[in-house]
Amino acid sequence: MNDAHAAPGDDIAVRIREFGRFWALRMGLVRSRVFGTSYSLAETRALIEIHLRRHLSQGDLRRELNLEPSVMSRMVQKLQGQGLVTVATSPDDGRQRMLALTDRGEETAELIGQRVIADIKQAIEGLSEGDARHLADLLENAQRLIEGTEARTPLQVRGIGPGDLGWVVYRQGEVYADEHSWNRRYESGIARLVADHIVAGHAVMESAWIAEIAGQRVGSCFCTRVNDERAQIENLFIEPRYRGRGAAVRLLEESIRFARGAGYAELLLVTIADWAASERIALDLGFRPTEDAVSASLPPGSAQRSWLLDLRGPR
Incomplete structure (x- = not known):
């Protein structure tokens, strides 16, 4: 067997799980409302994704957040009812519902983004600048490995x-x-x-x-x-x-x-x-x-x- 493609052992999965638990607790992601807002983690992610990607369909956002269709529909209805999100039919495909932020939604997404950055800086404030940069490099490398993009990096x-x-x-x-x-x-x-x-x-x-x-x-x-x-x-x-x-x-x-x-x-x-x-x-x-x-x-x-x-x- 080629070790490079062997399935990871339980010990590796446990180590990754432990980091996930640690970071979720460190960032307060286990609370029902996160980043000092009245929104859940999924709702803040949705607002940030729509803010960053602009032309985003509800289907694409659902796949990005890995949510069930019914859960996605209820969340969009809630955000729409709060005046944060608008929903329109795509001019290119009548089956697609395109999402956009209202002015209030843009302000809310920007505020969430600022609070996320502030919370991350607070979480790593005990690190030297060199250690913090090393941590960021390791996390970028982890993302490339999981996404499979590293193999395509020249x-x-x-x-x-x-x-x-x-x-x-x-x-x-x-x-x-x-x-x-x-x-x-x-x-x-x-x-x-x-x-x-x-x-x-x-x-x-x-x-x-x-x-x-x-x-x-x-x-x-x-x-x-x-x-x-x-x-x-x-x-x-x-x-x-x-x-x-x-x-x-x-x-x-x-x-x-x-x-x-x-x-x-x-x-x-x-x-x-x-x-x-x-x-x-x-x-x-x-x-x-x-x-x-x-x-x-x-x-x-x-x-x-x-x-x-x-x-x-x-x-």
Whole structure:
């Protein structure tokens, strides 16, 4: 079975449920009237959705709020009776009832929006700005995962920025310890390689990149100098749940372009011998098996396989 598509266990569902309970209590969403108004949670959501989306049918709103048709009809009648909502037949489809806010409804929706923001700010007021931004990033990522939009988010490759080098050491040490039981000796080797990149890196002859999806780091790759003729790829790493989505290929292609532009004649890649996916990618990009070499970003004594790309050949 492919673990990436396996059904989540009960323990995961319980953890998500616990956060839902916590946040509902924190925001007062279990009360019959919310955000300091005389409206229920469903009614405030309805007013906000109509306010934000303008041309919204009653059917679309019902599906958005996941309400039964009878419940939706009663709620719209109530809001209409309070002078907050108007209902009109769609000029394009006589079966559709289009919803709009009255002036009073617009004022009410804006007031609710302000109170929602105030309540959220109060709920997280104990966090530093950095922690609050981190929380917002995590929640955005959670929304993309649940909606399935993350898979359609384009992958970006960029140069190294603040915090990236620490992330390279941290994530490789953590992930490979979990997957392959590689110990602190391996992690210290990664740290030395990263330190060498900072201290002795050749600005023109060496470079490094980070792969991102929706602002989240998902991979890394370094192109380091061996000698005037040869460069070597180090620290090629992809976050486990992003493997198979083209990040490794994009990072390797960036390394190849850089090495050619820097004037190298050949580019060396060293992989773990039994990693079939890495070998397949290397072959697809034109690398060919070569004499044994050693990678500083792989554990000493591990079974390694070397691949060489002739940068002077056809592209």
